[in-house]
Amino acid sequence: MTTATATHGVAAEHIKRFDKKVTDMRRAVAALPADDSFETLLKFIHQPGWTTIAEGIFFEGLVDSITHQSQQLANLHSQLMAGAAQVGR
Known part of the structure; x- marks a missing residue:
């Protein structure tokens, strides 16, 4: 299913999910010990x-x-x- 707000064929909900995953990855890396x-x-x-x-x-x-x-x-x-x-x- 695609939406009218797509970027290069990627639906907006996919971009939102990718954004969350990158944010989660950033937090996980930031949580590594000092x-x-x-x-x-x-x-x-x-x-x-x-x-x-x-x-x-x-x-x-x-x-x-x-x-x-x-x-x-x-x-x-x-x-x-x-x-x-x-x-x-």
């Missing part, structure tokens, strides 16, 4: 007896996962921006 949280984490790990070997394995796995997901997020954002810039050219 730089000071990483300094706090570094203070924790340097405390004597901070963790057991097993807990260290879990910790390292989480840090690796967050690092890889963050790198992937940055890559996906770059692709989104590059693709969006090419649409309608």
Whole structure:
């Protein structure tokens, strides 16, 4: 179903939905921790007896996962921006 107020063949309700999704994405990215949280984490790990070997394995796995997901997020954002810039050219 299309409406009279369409942009390049995209109905206005789709544009409204896309707008909300971009706003939600922006909020999600803005909710990521600030730089000071990483300094706090570094203070924790340097405390004597901070963790057991097993807990260290879990910790390292989480840090690796967050690092890889963050790198992937940055890559996906770059692709989104590059693709969006090419649409309608």
